[in-house]
Amino acid sequence: MEFFSKYILSNHKEIAVNFLNSFKNKKSLALFVIGNTETAKIKGISAAGENPNITDYTPAADMEYLQFGKCICIDGVPITPDGIPTPAIITKAALSLSHIPYFVVNSGTNVQPQLPFIHLGDYGGKNISKEIAVGNAEQIYEKAKIFGKMISTTTDNLIIGESIAGGTTTALSVLLSLGYDAYGKVSSSLKKNPLELKKEIIEEGFSSKKIQKGNFKENPIGAIKNMGDPIQAAILGICVGVNSKIPILLAGGTQMVAITALIKAKNPALLEKIAIGTTKWIFEDKTSDICGLMNEIDSNFPIIAINFDFSKMEHIGLQAYETGIVKEGVGAGGITLASLLTCNEKITLENIYEEILKNYNELIK
């Protein structure tokens, strides 16, 4: 409980503590599910790249950075137009201290990372406002289910992070497709959540495809196919494949809330062995409402946030996280949480801060 009060913000304290206990001193395995959606290329949607086309490279570059400490598919590392580095620098710090093993899962990207990955799909998703978003959603889901079943036999628990530019927009549109009142509750990687722009894009998609809010209440694959992105099909499939055999920490913000809504539509009982692990910047975000949104889906579901404090970081690029830019991604919050738990508190959040600083100094060299 000392750990809890020191490092954690959460909604349902007792459920959260119980869930965290199931990670203590256990064998963890992380998956990073990457994908692309053309939706990210709409101007003003994503903080993941100044040039919209660069969003194709962001997930591959994030994975290469995690693996090699540098990117192969781009020069430098993924960084916002304001010079704020990818949250992968947090993830990398936590992984390197905890030695949690991980695999990259490619649900469908336009640029492949130059490293081994689990292949679930061949290409990125389309622009939700204009086209069928994920034509191969069913195939990705079925492959992910097989993979989830296999991987569940190799570890005591699973942490699933993501990297997809534009993913909060597709999270919002999938939540609406499933019938949830999600407008204003889904976060953004931008400091100023482009709520109106997102609404416009989604309404255009609904109207061009003759879909009404809630049409896919009982058809989660249909919601993804029409209005989602490839990572949603992959993470849903993995969770269904794991089939409650081991606990799963969904490492992400409101994008992962969309995943819980999809899981609920498939098999609500699965939610009992799942939690969301995220960051303070999502948990306390004024431009979204992760707990309110989650409440609509499941009123007992734990959202557990690491109480990061970057205000004393010695670089402006890191301090900037406190202003609400980026907030989360590449499983930063959940991986940090799992790293602290897996190592049975042999590493502290302060150790992770030091490692983040080291990573940042390497980057700006």
Next chain:
Amino acid sequence: MEFFSKYILSNHKEIAVNFLNSFKNKKSLALFVIGNTETAKIKGISAAGENPNITDYTPAADMEYLQFGKCICIDGVPITPDGIPTPAIITKAALSLSHIPYFVVNSGTNVQPQLPFIHLGDYGGKNISKEIAVGNAEQIYEKAKIFGKMISTTTDNLIIGESIAGGTTTALSVLLSLGYDAYGKVSSSLKKNPLELKKEIIEEGFSSKKIQKGNFKENPIGAIKNMGDPIQAAILGICVGVNSKIPILLAGGTQMVAITALIKAKNPALLEKIAIGTTKWIFEDKTSDICGLMNEIDSNFPIIAINFDFSKMEHIGLQAYETGIVKEGVGAGGITLASLLTCNEKITLENIYEEILKNYNELIK
């Protein structure tokens, strides 16, 4: 020891028993490394397909059969021109009784299996007699190393099987490239080993690329790049990545001997935690010499064969294995061995025969 005398044929008994003990009642994980080589399309080389172009489909079809009990990329299942089914029916029987989990590793195929796989390469290898065989050998190897390192943290031991049509020819050419006297010692999936044809193809490749036998003695990646196939780069990389952390059973025949030769050229110490698991049909094959060949590479390396007896099987298609066609593939021998050991003898070879028969009856329905 009773298990040993009942089920096993091997060269170095004591070393073999010690190795097998490290699998008893432990958590096993299998990998099936698939790939293509255009070399398989040379008429008379492979038993894996009547129509040479079908060899592109064989590995994908094998993996689909293992997963679904039927193939998606072809009608029916991989079968020789004489109607002898793929050895995957043995592998599937053993896996379904032992519940050993597995992953498919795609080192480079021309046809993708419709299931999740670990992606290491985008395309199959070329014809060794005419072209650079595996232009991306180094990249496959490096990715496989990363994957091997990760996967070694998730299991107590690893079994690595393969499926690649034409693989005995590329095994032979790689052994020669490394300087071993391999002519006449490498097996074939055909009843009559096409020794002269293989020699012709390889000599043509050597002469067109101005290579002499032994040129790549200290350059295993060069041997694969010039005269090998993609699965060799992948399996070598995985073994180097595992780095002796867990024991590895190479499940295959003389193709796996070529892998040990490649490993020796990279890091001979790694061979101490590796063995070959195969079938009686390879171990006793009169058209090849697995033990003699292995002796040239490492005089203490255990080759452990399951003493299969299909002579009393009630179908001619299965009895035919006793005549020396197919012999091995898709890890049939090693997976059977590991299945018996992992389950601590709760399943017997007789149980596996019954399951093989069941699989065969399903096939011919």
